[in-house]
Amino acid sequence: MPCGRSDSLPRKRKDMAKLTYIQDRYVFVCAYQERTIPKAARFLWDKEDKVWFTRDPDRAARLADYADSTCSHKLKKIREDYSKTLDASRAMDADVDIPCPDGINFFPFQKAGISFMLQRPASLLSDEMGVGKGVQTIGVINADPSIASVLIIAKASLKINWSRELTRWLTRDLSIGIAMPKEWPDKKDIVIVNYDLLPRYLTELREKTWDLIVVDEAHNIKNPKAQRTVSICGGMLNRRTKVGFRTTITPFAVDPIGAKRKLFLTGTPIPNRVVELWPLLHYLDPARWDNYFSFVNRYCGAVRSTYGMDVSGATNLDELQHRLRSTIMIRRLKKDVLPELPPKLRQVLELPTNGAADLVHEEERIWQSQQELLEALTVAKELAKASDNPEDWVNAVKALKDALQVAFTEMAKVRHRIGLAKVPYVVEHVREALNESPDKKLSIYAHHTDVVKELVAALGEGEEGGEEVVNYGVVKITGADSQKARQAAVDAFQTDPKIRVFVGNITAAGEGITLTASSHVVFAELDWTPAKLFQAEDRQHRQGSQGHECIYIQHLVLEGSLDARIAKIIVDKQAIADKALDKMDADSRKEYDLPVVNPNPPATDSARRSQIERDSKLLTPTQIGSIHQGLRTLSGICDGARGRDAAGFNKLDTRIGHELASMSVLTPKQAALGRRLLLKYSRQLGPDMMEIIRPLKDGE
Numbered sequence: 283m284p285c286g287r288s289d290s291l292p293r294k295r296k297d298m299a300k301l302t303y304i305q306d307r308y309v310f311v312c313a314y315q316e317r318t319i320p321k322a323a324r325f326l327w328d329k330e331d332k333v334w335f336t337r338d339p340d341r342a343a344r345l346a347d348y349a350d351s352t353c354s355h356k357l358k359k360i361r362e363d364y365s366k367t368l369d370a371s372r373a374m375d376a377d378v379d380i381p382c383p384d385g386i387n388f389f390p391f392q393k394a395g396i397s398f399m400l401q402r403p404a405s406l407l408s409d410e411m412g413v414g415k416g417v418q419t420i421g422v423i424n425a426d427p428s429i430a431s432v433l434i435i436a437k438a439s440l441k442i443n444w445s446r447e448l449t450r451w452l453t454r455d456l457s458i459g460i461a462m463p464k465e466w467p468d469k470k471d472i473v474i475v476n477y478d479l480l481p482r483y484l485t486e487l488r489e490k491t492w493d494l495i496v497v498d499e500a501h502n503i504k505n506p507k508a509q510r511t512v513s514i515c516g517g518m519l520n521r522r523t524k525v526g527f528r529t530t531i532t533p534f535a536v537d538p539i540g541a542k543r544k545l546f547l548t549g550t551p552i553p554n555r556v557v558e559l560w561p562l563l564h565y566l567d568p569a570r571w572d573n574y575f576s577f578v579n580r581y582c583g584a585v586r587s588t589y590g591m592d593v594s595g596a597t598n599l600d601e602l603q604h605r606l607r608s609t610i611m612i613r614r615l616k617k618d619v620l621p622e623l624p625p626k627l628r629q630v631l632e633l634p635t636n637g638a639a640d641l642v643h644e645e646e647r648i649w650q651s652q653q654e655l656l657e658a659l660t661v662a663k664e665l666a667k668a669s670d671n672p673e674d675w676v677n678a679v680k681a682l683k684d685a686l687q688v689a690f691t692e693m694a695k696v697r698h699r700i701g702l703a704k705v706p707y708v709v710e711h712v713r714e715a716l717n718e719s720p721d722k723k724l725s726i727y728a729h730h731t732d733v734v735k736e737l738v739a740a741l742g743e744g745e746e747g748g749e750e751v752v753n754y755g756v757v758k759i760t761g762a763d764s765q766k767a768r769q770a771a772v773d774a775f776q777t778d779p780k781i782r783v784f785v786g787n788i789t790a791a792g793e794g795i796t797l798t799a800s801s802h803v804v805f806a807e808l809d810w811t812p813a814k815l816f817q818a819e820d821r822q823h824r825q826g827s828q829g830h831e832c833i834y835i836q837h838l839v840l841e842g843s844l845d846a847r848i849a850k851i852i853v854d855k856q857a858i859a860d861k862a863l864d865k866m867d868a869d870s871r872k873e874y875d876l877p878v879v880n881p882n883p884p885a886t887d888s889a890r891r892s893q894i895e896r897d898s899k900l901l902t903p904t905q906i907g908s909i910h911q912g913l914r915t916l917s918g919i920c921d922g923a924r925g926r927d928a929a930g931f932n933k934l935d936t937r938i939g940h941e942l943a944s945m946s947v948l949t950p951k952q953a954a955l956g957r958r959l960l961l962k963y964s965r966q967l968g969p970d971m972m973e974i975i976r977p978l979k980d981g982e
Contacts, residue, residue, distance in 0.1 A: 373395075380421045396421035406566060631837065645693070646842065756782075792815075
């Protein structure tokens with residue numbers, strides 16, 4: 283235990299051994315025959331000064347009975363600090379003011395986490411997934427103006443997400459750059475680099491001392507000999523030189539990355555074995571965790587065998603947690619902070635396209651070409667409302683419906699291929715989440731049956747790349763499953779601790795079942811209708827044993843894809859709805875259904891042909907002339923804007939307005955259509971002209 287004396291050590295003998303504090307070291311001076319005392323406390327021997335010493339206050343505290351007054355006072359203060367830190371490691375609130383952008387705020391428990399990290403040079407933030415480790419990290423940057431250079435190391439799939447979160451939460455004017463395989467972002471205040479690129483940029487990483495280094499998913503450096511670990515923490519790497527047909531391997535030393543403040547983020551600091559924690563602790567706090575063998579002997583139950591030292595055990599874990607919490611680690615679980623979290627916590631996680639870049643480009647090309655065609659047909663349909671020939675309207679509607687069907691079919695094909703391409707990313711993400719806790723369960727939803735099938739195969743028992751993979755226990759529901767099979771899958775997921783993953787088709791598994799054993803939902807694909815996604819979310823958010831928990835919902839999308847745009851719209855709109863309403867039923871959510879066509883309809887879209895015909899009979903010749911003049915006026919100042927501005931028409935209205943304005947004479951029906959368009963832009967035309975255009979003989 284930190285700062286606690288071991289009863290196995292000999293008692294102090296007067297005027298002999300003494301513990302003092304000299305130049306950042308705890309020094310123990312004693313006679314030769316008393317050497318067993320510092321040895322038992324795991325002090326080191328200084329050959330030059332002929333003294334025993336340590337920089338670890340925990341070891342020094344074991345010999346507190348021998349301390350002089352100065353050293354005793356220092357150890358007492360450390361004990362007090364330990365006690366405060368221990369309480370802070372579980373804190374749910376802090377009386378601190380953390381800068382944040384307008385419209386968003388940190389939760390009280392996040393402020394406590396930020397405060398904890400601001401008060402020490404090294405921290406291990408081990409909050410559970412979904413509590414907001416990244417947001418708290420950005421809070422540290424906002425709160426400390428001395429941080430001018432930041433290095434963020436993350437998985438490749440999370441670089442984009444880090445960039446977007448920084449853009450959203452930063453309150454300081456710091457530039458952001460993402461390291462690419464062939465380009466290091468020079469002259470950027472914040473650099474985001476993935477683990478795989480670390481060996482390539484050894485020089486750039488060490489050319490300065492960073493004000494802050496952030497290692498996300500820090501459990502990825504659990505192997506002290508791995509390239510990524512050595513690239514961060516230091517050690518030996520091999521340089522391969524090829525001469526002709528021969529490759530020469532030359533070992534070379536790598537220094538640790540220098541940083542004034544260090545933050546390691548991981549919800550699973552011990553993925554499998556306690557020994558995997560060692561590289562993290564040694565880099566974060568080398569003074570306290572300076573001896574590997576002492577660590578494995580104390581906390582890994584190390585034993586020597588015929589094959590070397592076995593360090594796979596776990597011993598004195600209560601003591602280890604106490605030492606961590608009273609020094610560098612803060613950890614809160616979702617259940618600890620649930621009252622502060624909203625009932626549903628949504629996140630859009632954008633993945634790099636990598637091998638799927640061509641698919642995303644193809645999707646964008648199809649989307650843009652279809653949008654242009656659909657816009658033209660929509661304009662034609664609107665203009666057909668004012669035609670005196672009924673066949674024009676029938677033909678325009680048919681052309682638009684046919685084009686919609688073609689657009690939907692083409693987009694469906696490429697979205698299907700993108701769904702399959704995302705499977706490896708989804709599987710990797712889900713494994714990371716499940717490894718947080720052996721008891722954790724998770725629900726996955728997809729649109730296509732073969733995507734569901736591949737997810738089940740990858741997360742179930744089998745092989746991947748010639749290596750065995752963990753069987754997490756998977757059940758599934760698709761449209762092909764019988765009612766009996768569906769119920770069996772639900773019952774197994776709800777009651778069997780060995781069944782940890784549910785994979786379902788959004789439509790087939792989105793209604794009529796209860797999955798409250800899980801509070802974490804991952805959407806591998808999206809549906810065109812957001813209401814179906816909300817229904818799937820509610821399978822987990824229901825009355826039941828865990829119905830009170832916050833549901834953590836993640837949408838995994840490829841950067842730049844249509845799904846990425848749709849997911850952001852869904853999350854933003856639903857966040858507004860959740861604030862406005864305590865509970866939403868399926869009907870109240872229908873307004874958020876996203877059409878395939880441009881979601882910004884023209885101003886005339888709500889008018890029916892019968893209304894146009896009625897209005898046309900009420901217009902006077904003077905009004906028709908004024909409407910034509912108004913259309914030409916707006917067309918003259920219109921820049922063809924695709925977005926909203928204060929000059930001329932916007933979006934689809936541009937094409938309708940210009941078409942009507944270009945006509946030599948307007949028929950009464952065309953004038954009625956133009957009038958409805960001008961009502962939207964009345965402020966640009968002025969009150970005098972609108973006094974003529976607006977009134978109808980018999981009212982609206």
